[in-house]
Amino acid sequence: MGEGVNPARALGIDIGGTTIKIGRVGADGTLTETRTVPTPRDPHALADVVAAEVDRTPEPVIGVVNPGIIDERTGVVTFAANLGWRDLPLQAILERRLGRRVLLGHDVRAGALAESLWGAGAAGDMLFMPLGTGIASALVIDGVVRGTGWSGEVGQVLVPDPGRPGARIQFEQIASASALAARYAAITGSADVSAGARGVLERLSAGDTAAADVVRTAIEVLADLLADAAGLLGPTPVVLGGGLAEAGDAVLEPLRAALAQRLPAELRPPLRAAVLGSWAGCLGAGALALELRQERR
Structure with a gap:
């Protein structure tokens, strides 16, 4: 992939309290090869599950979103009550396991990004x-x-x-x-x-x-x-x-x-x-990985 050229697709992974949603996200908002798997509470077991899904659907870029309090700048989950995580360097754990870069984000902010690109907020500003x-x-x-x-x-x-x-x-x-x-x-x-x-x-x-x-x-x-x-x-x-x-x-x-x-x-x-329903977070994870928010600037 040449410098300055964005990939056309990404793997979006939305970690929920009970299940993980996975799908291939296109730069035009298409979502294919969707599936769900149970969410392990142990972060290293979670990294193994993510690695298996990446192997199943290889893509050049990967976006992962998570509930709770997320600091996207550091890749740390400050607090996620439904998973029992506190001050967890989730991005670093995933990147070590996968041997590649991962974009980590917050599930609701990612859902807002997806709705702003392809959903109910596509007309402009919004509070999601x-x-x-x-x-x-x-x-x-x-x-x-x-x-x-x-x-x-x-x-x-x-x-x-x-x-x-x-x-x-x-x-x-x-x-x-x-x-x-x-x-x-x-x-x-x-x-x-x-x-x-x-x-x-x-x-x-x-x-x-x-x-x-x-x-x-x-x-x-x-x-x-x-x-x-x-x-x-x-x-x-x-x-x-x-x-x-x-x-x-x-x-x-x-x-x-x-x-x-x-x-x-x-x-x-x-x-x-x-309008994007329960898959908004997965779509937003893909949008993060594709860096579509930078394009919108």
Whole structure:
């Protein structure tokens, strides 16, 4: 590969708490040869799995993304609660095992990059917020994802607890996909959360009042957070993914109404649903490896 010539494809690897998503990513956003494998919690066992996947789908460049607090400048996972990692030099571990360069990034910031290139944010700037098992966000300005480390960790913001007047609770314990299921189970006295957020949204569409209460509370808290963000960023478009966003207008319309109660018309951000789904992180990992964010500059 000659100097200054970007490769046309990369291998994207998205490490999740339970599974790893792998796929071949084209510079045009195509995604092929996708598969998932279980995630080992031991980082060296993880490196062996990544090496096997690289052997299976050889590509000149490799992008790996991970949840938690990631410092992309040093390649260190500062903290990843669902994997039990702290101050882990993951990039160095992978590069030693593979004997080649690896681009390491944050899964949500990578997802934002993919949505900005090929998805709902392709028209310009955006605030990307997938409401998954946890909640983080990423800001895209002029086609470049901004921030590193703790930036975008909105799920950790303490908000009023709807069940305990005067108390506060992490935002992701109200509006994340896992929180929707847990809160619905608590209200109905059930121990079954296997249907997740999707189950709550299905009950919402069927007229279940407990599901309506859980979703309404999440929307109200989310609207407060987005209104604060609009006050800082202006009416930057908001792209919502996962969890609540899967319900489409059933959630987006009441969220728009809630924002109208909090913001003047000129400051209200356009709301969109993400379009790349659960593979946004894998696509973004490939985009990182292809250094498409530099091209957008």
